[in-house]
Each structure stands twice: as structure tokens, then as C-alpha cells.
Amino acid sequence: MSENQENREPIIICDEVHKWYGNFHALRGVSMEVRKGEVIVIFGPSGSGKSTFIRTLNRLEEHQRGRIVVDGIELSHDIRNIEAIRSEVGMVFQQFNLFPHLTVAQNIMLAPLWVRKWRKDKAEQIVVQLLERVGIPEQAHKYPGQLSGGQQQRVAIARALAMQPKIMLFDEPTSALDPEMIKEVLDVMVGLAKSGMTMLVVTHEMGFARAVADRMFFFDQGQIVESGTPEEIFKSPKEDRTKLFLSQILSH
Amino acid sequence: MNRSATAPANNVLPPPIERYTLLGWIYKNLFNTWYNALLTFLTVGIIYAIGKPAITWAIEQARWEVILVNIRLLMVGQYPIEQVWRIWLCLHLLAAVGGLSWGVWIRGYRIWGLLFLISTLGLAFLPSMSASASRGQLIALDIVALAGFGLGRLGGKRLQRTVINLWILYFPLVILIVRGLNSPEGAVPVVPSNLWGGLLLTFLLTVVGILFSFPLGILLALGRRSPLPIVRWVSIAYIELIRGVPLVTILFMAQVMLPLFLPAGMSIDRVLRAMVGIVLFTAAYQAENIRGGLQAIPYGQYEAAHALGLSGVQSTMFIILPQALRNVIPVLVGQFIALYKDTSLVAIVGLLDLLGIAKSIVSQPQFIGLQREAYLFVTAIYWLFSYFMAYLSQRLEVALGVGER
Ligand SMILES: Nc1ncnc2c1ncn2[C@@H]1O[C@H](COP(=O)(O)OP(=O)(O)OP(=O)(O)O)[C@@H](O)[C@H]1O
Numbered sequence: 001m002s003e004n005q006e007n008r009e010p011i012i013i014c015d016e017v018h019k020w021y022g023n024f025h026a027l028r029g030v031s032m033e034v035r036k037g038e039v040i041v042i043f044g045p046s047g048s049g050k051s052t053f054i055r056t057l058n059r060l061e062e063h064q065r066g067r068i069v070v071d072g073i074e075l076s077h078d079i080r081n082i083e084a085i086r087s088e089v090g091m092v093f094q095q096f097n098l099f100p101h102l103t104v105a106q107n108i109m110l111a112p113l114w115v116r117k118w119r120k121d122k123a124e125q126i127v128v129q130l131l132e133r134v135g136i137p138e139q140a141h142k143y144p145g146q147l148s149g150g151q152q153q154r155v156a157i158a159r160a161l162a163m164q165p166k167i168m169l170f171d172e173p174t175s176a177l178d179p180e181m182i183k184e185v186l187d188v189m190v191g192l193a194k195s196g197m198t199m200l201v202v203t204h205e206m207g208f209a210r211a212v213a214d215r216m217f218f219f220d221q222g223q224i225v226e227s228g229t230p231e232e233i234f235k236s237p238k239e240d241r242t243k244l245f246l247s248q249i250l251s252h
Numbered sequence: 253m254n255r256s257a258t259a260p261a262n263n264v265l266p267p268p269i270e271r272y273t274l275l276g277w278i279y280k281n282l283f284n285t286w287y288n289a290l291l292t293f294l295t296v297g298i299i300y301a302i303g304k305p306a307i308t309w310a311i312e313q314a315r316w317e318v319i320l321v322n323i324r325l326l327m328v329g330q331y332p333i334e335q336v337w338r339i340w341l342c343l344h345l346l347a348a349v350g351g352l353s354w355g356v357w358i359r360g361y362r363i364w365g366l367l368f369l370i371s372t373l374g375l376a377f378l379p380s381m382s383a384s385a386s387r388g389q390l391i392a393l394d395i396v397a398l399a400g401f402g403l404g405r406l407g408g409k410r411l412q413r414t415v416i417n418l419w420i421l422y423f424p425l426v427i428l429i430v431r432g433l434n435s436p437e438g439a440v441p442v443v444p445s446n447l448w449g450g451l452l453l454t455f456l457l458t459v460v461g462i463l464f465s466f467p468l469g470i471l472l473a474l475g476r477r478s479p480l481p482i483v484r485w486v487s488i489a490y491i492e493l494i495r496g497v498p499l500v501t502i503l504f505m506a507q508v509m510l511p512l513f514l515p516a517g518m519s520i521d522r523v524l525r526a527m528v529g530i531v532l533f534t535a536a537y538q539a540e541n542i543r544g545g546l547q548a549i550p551y552g553q554y555e556a557a558h559a560l561g562l563s564g565v566q567s568t569m570f571i572i573l574p575q576a577l578r579n580v581i582p583v584l585v586g587q588f589i590a591l592y593k594d595t596s597l598v599a600i601v602g603l604l605d606l607l608g609i610a611k612s613i614v615s616q617p618q619f620i621g622l623q624r625e626a627y628l629f630v631t632a633i634y635w636l637f638s639y640f641m642a643y644l645s646q647r648l649e650v651a652l653g654v655g656e657r
């Protein structure tokens with residue numbers, strides 16, 4: 001699929017993005033273009049700015065210099081722009097962040113009902129469809145606390161998908177999971193990738209990257225050190241830092 | 253993964269049930285070791301030593317007539333006798349809505365309903381009641397409550413929204429009925445608030461206090477965490493100012509200061525002034541309690557709400573506040589119980605609430621020396637409703653699954 005992606009228009013444009021936490025320069029000129037339907041894997045050592053970067057894309061973090069355009073809208077201080085972008089960009093967190101006082105179905109329906117202003121029956125339909133899709137159709141009326149970690153993360157994916165987003169962001173979605181649950185979440189993500197969703201995934205699951213990533217970006221110290229197809233990254237990484245990091249995470 | 257949860261497996265066993273006989277329970281919990289047995293004997297002995305004189309006094313010596321003679325004063329103060337039916341009406345409405353709620357929501361716990369029925373019937377058939385209209389009213393109360401309960405049971409979940417609306421309607425309606433309408437010939441003429449007294453006044457102060465201080469407290473708590481500096485400063489100043497002053501002072505201030513804030517010619521009565529004082533006071537404390545709940549919400553909840561595109565108001569209403577309030581139910585209710593008991597301070601500004609009436613009764617010559625009876629009765633009433641509120645708060649926590657999800 002990568003041939004005809006070349007001429008598709010970009011859905012995310014980042015141009016020389018900088019971000020500081022106080023005096024700490026966390027993002028140091030990150031530029032990236034993502035086209036519709038692309039699956040991007042971002043990896044790199046702890047503290048390299050991966051989370052910070054993908055969180056600037058839906059303005060959970062504010063960038064201070066550079067330009068970010070998502071789906072044709074430039075991220076600025078205009079709160080209505082931000083809310084518009086957030087409803088087009090789904091996000092899945094490492095710690096799931098489900099709403100514990102709401103049932104699974106209510107977690108999924110909340111945003112469609114109040115942001116999209118859907119009718120209740122339409123929202124309920126989508127709950128059934130989505131839970132089917134993430135493989136837990138029978139859990140709709142449980143509370144998040146009654147589910148396993150893998151199930152919770154799949155609900156979180158369903159919750160983000162319920163807004164029918166154009167882009168999905170994943171920040172280490174499997175890092176908080178026990179090994180036997182990682183696969184069930186990755187399976188859902190692979191399915192999503194194959195359905196043509198535009199995805200940016202921060203992860204160290206190299207099997208996932210190999211299977212579905214179109215391009216990979218290696219972050220270090222707030223910069224993109226190297227990027228390329230999985231083929232290029234795994235077979236012939238150019239930078240020493242990339243080689244070293246890959247050898248560390250692939251050794252176990 | 254979740255197959256085990258759905259497909260029935262044939263080696264799935266129910267958990268073992270522990271059963272005791274009464275004697276078995278007593279042995280296991282009270283006499284299982286020699287020191288526990290000793291402790292049990294000692295405790296029972298102390299309770300007996302203290303309890304026996306009190307009970308003998310209450311049964312043999314106490315002159316409870318003082319309560320019976322003055323029961324109307326204690327309940328409604330100087331409220332005109334020919335208008336007391338309005339108070340009964342409020343009680344019947346309460347019994348109806350209460351019965352409905354019980355039927356709709358509460359499974360089990362019939363013992364409490366039974367206790368209510370038995371105690372009201374017991375009251376109705378006290379010998380001293382024979383001449384009064386109260387007997388009929390009390391019996392009617394039971395019938396209304398039972399009818400409400402039956403209806404609630406039949407209606408079940410479908411009635412939930414209606415019942416909530418009825419509760420919302422109930423309290424303004426009560427104020428209206430108690431106060432009356434301004435037209436002089438109407439069926440419900442105005443009863444000026446200086447005639448309200450006794451338990452009626454205590455309840456009205458409490459209910460108005462709770463209903464208004466709660467939303468005000470929420471606003472102040474949110475205000476104190478607001479990113480807008482002006483809102484934050486005003487909230488902090490208000491909360492810290494009020495918390496630094498005793499309630500009594502605020503009640504005095506409300507009496508003398510409130511008129512200054514009103515347009516000339518407009519006056520508000522003493523009861524309303526006391527209500528305002530109580531509301532302003534309690535709101536500051538509730539704001540801090542609620543802020544405690546807000547602080548316990550993990551930042552990830554805000555992020556998840558924002559990432560879904562919910563607006564600030566929506567995330568507060570649907571995500572943050574419900575969790576924050578649920579976490580602090582015990583302190584919130586504790587504060588309301590404190591409010592209920594603190595209404596007794598209005599006696600200082602000349603209002604005759606339950607305690608004030610009791611005090612004025614025992615200072616009359618014919619009831620001299622009967623303080624014990626009067627104050628014991630008042631104590632029992634305060635305790636009864638405080639305990640009821642605490643009980644409701646526990647039920648609420650169970651219903652909302654606090655600590656489980
Ligand atoms: N809110 C914050 N305030 C101050 N510094 C922060 C904040 N968030 C992140 N940082 C710093 O910014 C740097 C980048 O953090 P970030 O979370 O983006 O790293 P990461 O690549 O996602 O790392 P990890 O793999 O551990 O999640 C880190 O050095 C971190 O300490």
C-alpha cells in the first residue's frame with residue numbers, strides 16, 4: 001500500500017516543533033508529515049520526548065515554537081479549534097484512563113452523545129459494534145474495575161473509536177499490561193491498522209512495528225534521530241544510537 | 253481470555269457459606285480466649301451499672317407528661333393551631349414520596365419500614381392521644397406511606413425519574429405550604445416566620461441549609477481550583493474568611509448586617525437571615541470537603557476527558573465531579589449532620605427551635621425541675637435524625653459502589 005500513499009495528502013504536518021518544560025528543552029525541532037492511512041511507530045529511550053510529541057498533536061501539551069496542522073486545522077490557542085481537533089483524534093493511554101464510575105457502555109457512549117450529539121439509540125448501536133470489534137461483546141454493563149487490564153485497554157480503544165476519529169494516537173498502550181494480555185491488545189491494533197486507520201503508535205513492540213508499520217521514527221533527546229521503513233530500520237540502521245538502542249530492546 | 257467468564261465450566265463451585273448458630277457466634281466472637289471472655293464480662297458489667305439507674309429512672313420516676321403536654325410546642329412552636337393541618341399535609345407528602353422511594357430503590361431492609369410503621373402506630377395509640385386529631389393523622393401517615401411503597405414496588409425502575417422530580421419539587425412546596433400565600437382570604441394565609449418553632453423550625457433550617465450550601469460549596473470548590481485568578485482569589489478569600497469565624501458570630505452578623513445589603517424598604521425576616529447565615533457558613537466547609545475529593549482525581553481522568561473532545565464544563569459535570577463527590581460522601585454527610593445539630597445555635601438570636609422551645613418550657617413555673625425529661629427528649633430526637641442521615645449516607649455509598657469501582 002505504500003506506493004499510492006506517496007501521492008496522498010498529509011493529514012498531520014509538524015514543522016520544527018519545539019517544547020520546553022520550564023528550562024528543559026523537551027522537543028527540539030521535530031518535523032514530520034503523516035499521510036492518510038499511514039501507520040507510524042515511534043520508539044526511543046525513556047525521556048526522549050515520545051509522549052510529549054504525540055501529546056502535542058491533540059494539544060494535551062502545548063508546543064511553543066513551530067507549526068502543527070492536523071486535518072487542515074492549525075493548532076493554536078483558539079479553544080474551539082482545539083476541541084474540533086480533539087474530536088477527530090482518538091487517544092489511547094498507557095494507564096487506560098477509563099472513567100471508573102461509568103460502565104463500559106457509558107464510557108464508550110459519553111463523547112458521541114455529548115460532543116457529537118448523537119441520539120441514544122445510535123450511540124448504543126455503536127457500543128455493540130465496537131465491543132464486538134475489540135472482542136469483548138459481553139462486558140458492556142460491567143465497570144472498568146471489574147475487567148482485566150487487557151480488557152480495559154480494549155475498552156479504551158473502543159471508547160476512542162466511538163468518536164469515529166480520523167487519527168488514532170497510542171502512547172505505549174501495552175506497557176502496563178501483563179505479557180499474556182499484550183497480544184490481545186496488539187491484535188486489535190493490527191486489525192485497526194489493516195482497516196486503513198491513520199495511526200501514530202509509541203511502542204517498543206517491535207513485532208507489531210514489523211507487521212504493520214509503514215514508517216518508524218527513532219527519538220532521542222527530543223529529536224528525530226532516524227526514520228525509515230521497518231525494513232530499513234531493522235536491517236540497516238544508519239545511526240549508531242539507533243543500532244545500540246535496537247540491540248538493547250531486541251536482546252530480550 | 254474471557255471465555256472462562258462466559259462458558260459454564262462444570263468444576264465451578266460456589267464459595268463456602270459460613271453458618272453459625274447464635275451460641276456458636278457468641279462463643280467464637282465473645283468467649284474465644286480467656287481475656288476476651290473477661291473483657292466481655294467486664295463490659296457487660298459496666299453497661300449494667302450505668303444503664304440500670306438510668307432505665308429505672310426513665311421508667312419509674314421520670315414525669316414524661318411534660319413532653320406530652322407540650323408536644324405541639326415542641327413540634328411546631330407557636331404555629332397557629334388551626335393551621336397545623338398544613339404541617340400534617342407536608343408530612344403526608346413526605347410519607348408518600350418517602351414510601352415511593354423506598355419501594356422503587358430499596359430492596360430488603362424491610363425492618364426499617366416496619367420500625368417506622370410500628371413506632372408511628374405506637375404513638376397514635378398512646379392514651380394521651382385519644383382526644384386529639386393526631387391519632388387519625390398518624391394512622392393516615394402510615395396508610396399514605398404504605399400506599400407509596402406499594403406503588404413504588406409496582407412501578408419499579410420506570411418511576412425513578414418521576415420520584416427524583418418529586419423530591420426536587422417537594423422542598424420548595426413545603427416552604428410554600430408552611431409559609432402560606434399572601435392573599436388574606438385564601439385557604440393558606442401567611443404564617444409569619446416568627447411563629448415557626450420547635451422541630452419544624454429545626455427541620456426547615458436544616459433542609460434549606462443543605463439544599464443551598466451544597467451547590468454553593470461545589471461552586472466555591474471549583475472556583476478555588478479555577479485557572480482564572482479573580483475567581484480563584486474570591487473563592488479563597490470567602491472560604492478562609494468564613495472558616496475563621498464561629499457560626500454564632502455569623503448568625504449575629506446575619507441578623508445585623510444583611511439588611512445593609514438590601515435595597516431600602518425591603519426587609520427579610522429573622523428566620524431567613526438565620527438561614528442565610530447557616531448556608532454561608534456551611535458552604536465554606538463543604539467547599540473544602542469537595543476540594544479534597546477533587547484533588548484525589550488522577551490527572552489522567554482530565555486528560556482522557558479532554559482527549560475525547562469534551563468541553564471543560566462537560567468533563568467537570570460528567571467525569572470529575574461525580575467521582576469527587578462520591579469519594580467524599582461520608583465527610584459531606586458528616587458536615588450536614590453537624591449543620592443539623594448546629595441549628596440549635598439560632599436560639600442565641602432569639603429563634604425558638606427545638607432546643608429553644610425545650611428550654612423555654614422548663615423555665616415555666618409549672619414545669620420546674622423537669623429539665624431532665626425535656627432535654628432527654630430533645631437529645632433523643634437529635635440523635636434519631638442524625639443517625640438516620642448517617643444511615644442514608646451508608647446506603648448511598650453502597651448504591652454508588654464506593655470503594656469497589
Ligand atoms: N510535565 C512535565 N514537567 C516537566 N518535565 C516533564 C514533564 N513531562 C515530561 N517531562 C520531561 O520531558 C522529557 C520527555 O518526557 P516524555 O514523557 O515525553 O518521554 P518519553 O519518551 O515518553 O519517555 P517514556 O518512555 O519514559 O515514557 C523527560 O525528560 C521528562 O522528564
Ligand SMILES: [Mg+2]
Pocket residue numbers: 050051052171172
Ligand atoms: Mg512516555
